[in-house]
Amino acid sequence: MKKQMSIVLSSALSLSLLLAACSQKEETPEAASSAKVTDAGSLPITTDKTTLRVLMYGNSLVENFATNEYTKWLEEKTNIHIEWEVAPEKSAQEKLNITLAGGDYPDVIMGFNVTPVQMSLYGKDGVFIPLNDLIEKYGVETKKMFNTVTYAKETITAPDGNIYGLPQVNECYHCTMSQKMWINQGWLTKLGLQMPATTDEFYEVLKAFKEKDPNGNGKKDEIPMSGYVNSGPEMFLMSAFVEKDMNDMIINNGKIDVAFTQPGWKDGLSYMRKLYAEGLLAPETFTQDLNGMKKMSGNPEIILGSAPSNYSGSFLPSADRVKDYAAVPPLKGPSGMKSVSLNPYGLSQGAYVISNKAKNPEAAFRLADFMFSEEATMRAVFGRPDQEWAKGGANDVSIAGEPAKWKRLVTLTGLQNYGWSQTGPSLRTSAFRLSEAAAPGTQETILYQETKQKYEPSKIDADKVVPPLFFTKDQSEELAGLSKTITDYKKEFLARAVTGDIDVEKEWDGYLKKMDGMNLKRYLQIYQEAYDAKQKK
Incomplete structure (x- = not known):
């Protein structure tokens, strides 16, 4: 999954441009359309050819949006022609900010994942039109999406009750519990070891x-465990000591807190320190990038014992090696804690926004609504039927072990002009993704089985996960500074504690005091205010 949903905070530049643009209040366009739209759910969408001006986030995997096969198919089906302005990926956000600040808005802004802050501000100012009435009158596919993805409507609804942007839904089952640990199954078998179930057993296995x-070369060259920057072992190991979501936060009885100031976090640091001190955790863990990790795992002598990652293929040199590594189940810690971090939200907000410049907002909305249909989603993401993908055959088995609904004939990985490569609105639920045909022993089937059998039984309750939130401009601006300061210090303290640069027992109280000095309480207060506002909607 390319995009995993997270809470995005606006940059200082974005906020200044937002303020500049929001001072230029404009009237919402009249409801009358420049071309008649047909009945909800019917095609074509307009009886007369209609043109929409679209600002699109560039995608290096799409050759040309104007000549793209999916674009042609959309126009043929809907009678809507798109006049494209494509913003290069590297400068796309800057282009969006300048466009909004200048007031020369396109009819539609697509693929930018416009932030909740931007949607709230521009929505309140009338630049982005509310979609509620359009959804009620024309949203055939949008309503289906709301019914299937039960958290979607609440997630994309602003604090004022309006919906200003439509999402891209991409639910990835194994990604909801992505903080896994992978271990060399061959080494376990050779040494006659069982899969570890506790932190003590994991220590003994690494030892x-x-x-x-275990690699049998007569050298002491084995690396029992390693990680890399942004994929450290704490993501998996800490869940044996403290409950947390994937952002190291937690909700208990309606109150938001952080996991990294809890006593269990301290115990987890001490455990990781023990591993490091005995040479069971590679020093490179805190400095190497993914390329360094792949070089380590690709050593022809096979020297890597275990590593944390969403899936083993991310750090292994080739796909044929994924079968050599099995997922370590969630470990039970010394206090009896055994949990799995969870992120149940599989959508990206602001994938499609309609501006007040749209002369035919009904047609603009209907186009996005159609993109949520299964046929449109298949073409947008996977290409042309019976060329890049096809319906499942009688003997095709899905990732989930059921009769397959569809299968890939060609995987679109490089530059192509058949689909939009996950840009713009589309609807891929977990059930849909798991209905794809896949052979046993391939990465997707391994991920499904390991997640279902080992991780799902111990996942934390979904109501303990901090959901996507709408922050005000002031909250967002304040959080941007607080979040970086707190997160940087958390990472620094963890690395120094694990490597022995500081003594966890002696420095823990000082760590907590420094967190207080960084205004952690205010950080949590802002989250709590936004969460409480969401609960009142």
């Missing part, structure tokens, strides 16, 4: 990896 020459 055996270091001391008993």
Whole structure:
């Protein structure tokens, strides 16, 4: 999954441009359309050819949006022609900010994942039109999406009750529990070891990896465990000591807190320190990037015992190696804690926004609504039927082990001109993704089985996960500074504690005091205010 949903905070530049633009209040366009739209759910969408001006986020995997096969198919089906302005990926956000600040808005802004802050501000100012009435009157596919993705409507609704942007839905089952640990199954088998179930057993396994020459080359070159920057072992290991979501936060009885100031976090640091001190955790963990990790795992001697990652293919040199690594189940810690971090939200906000410049907002909305249909989604993401994908055959088995609904004939990985490569609105639910045909032993089937059998039984309750939130401009601006300061210090303290640069026992109280000095309480207060506002909607 290319995009995982997270809470995006506006940059200082974005906020200044937002303020500049919002001072230029404009009237919402009249409801009358420049071309008649047909009945909800019917095609074509307009009886007369209609043109929409669209500002699109560039995609390096799409050759040309104007000549794209999916674009042609959309126009043929809907009678809507798109006049494109494509913003290059590297400068896309800057282009959006300048466009909004200048007041020369296109009819539609697509693919930018416009932030909740931007949607609230421009929506309140009338630049982005509310979509509620259009959804009620014309949203055949949007309503289906709301019914299927039960959290979607609440997530994209602003605090004022309006919906200003439509999402892209991409639910990835194994990604909802992505903080996994992968271990060399061959080494376990060779040494006669069972899959570890507790933190103590995991320690003993790593120790055996270091001391008993599981790769059989007569050298002590094995690396029992390693990670890399932004994919450290704490993501998996800390869940044996403290409950947390994937952002190291937690909701208990309606109150938001952070996991990294809890006593269990301290115990987790001490455990990781033990692993590091005994040479069971590679020093490179805190400095190497993914390329360094792949070089380590690609050593022809096979020296890597375990590593944290969403899926083993991310750090292994080739796909044929994924079968060699199995997921370590959630470990039970010394206090009996055993949990799995969770992110149940699989959508990106602001994928499609209609401006007050649209002369035919009904047609603009109907186009996005149609994109949520299964046929449109298949073409947008996977290409042409019976060329890049096809319906499942009688003998095709899905990722989930059921009769497959569809299968890929060609995987679109490089530059192509058949689909939009996950740009703009589309609807891929978890059930849809799992209905794809896949052979046993491939990465997707392994991920599904390991997640379903090992991780799902211990996942934290969804109501303990901090959901996507709408922040005000002032909250967002304040959070941007607080979040960076707090997160940087959390990472620094973790690395220094694990590597032995500081003593966890002696420095823990000082760590908590420094967090207080960084205004952690205010950080949590802002989150709590936004969460409480969401609960009142």
